[in-house]
Amino acid sequence: MNYKTCNETIKTIHSNLGELFILSEGKRKKLAECRVDIDIIRHSTVYRARNPTGYNVYERYASIVFCLEPKAADKIDNKVFETAEGYEVYFEVEKNIGEYEKIKLDNLLEESIDLFENEWIFRIEDEGTVRKLMKI
Secondary structure, eight states: OOEEEEEEEEEEEEEEEEEEEEEETTEEEEEEEEEEEEEEEEEEEEEOSSSTTOEEEEEEEEEEEEEEOHHHHHHOOTHHHHSEEEEEEEEEEEEETTEEEEEEEOOOEEEEEETTTTEEEEEEOOHHHHHHHHTO
8 A cells, every 4th residue: 555544623612503595596595593513624644656755645624514493404305415506504603712713614514414313524625714614
């Protein structure tokens, strides 16, 4: 093997004050309030092809997990996803004691949506957005 990969969580953000929206047919519709957990992941690959000590290639991305409020989650079925064009999430994070900032995330890439477990997992690869999340 000439390479080795590793994923490292470098920052975690939690918010119990979130709202998930679906973009469909040119409209934005609120699906539910949700809990938002974000992990900033540094994916590294060490290649040993030309240099005996190797060299590293780093990529960062954000992994976002939503858990919807149970009452709203029960009402969602597969029909919701037939016309889905995208998703947006708004959530609040505490910057200082008693001071909150509202954050909007879009350009979410679906990784998995498990309606039975009420776990929605998305990914953000946009470097500007990841940098913004790192500063929170």
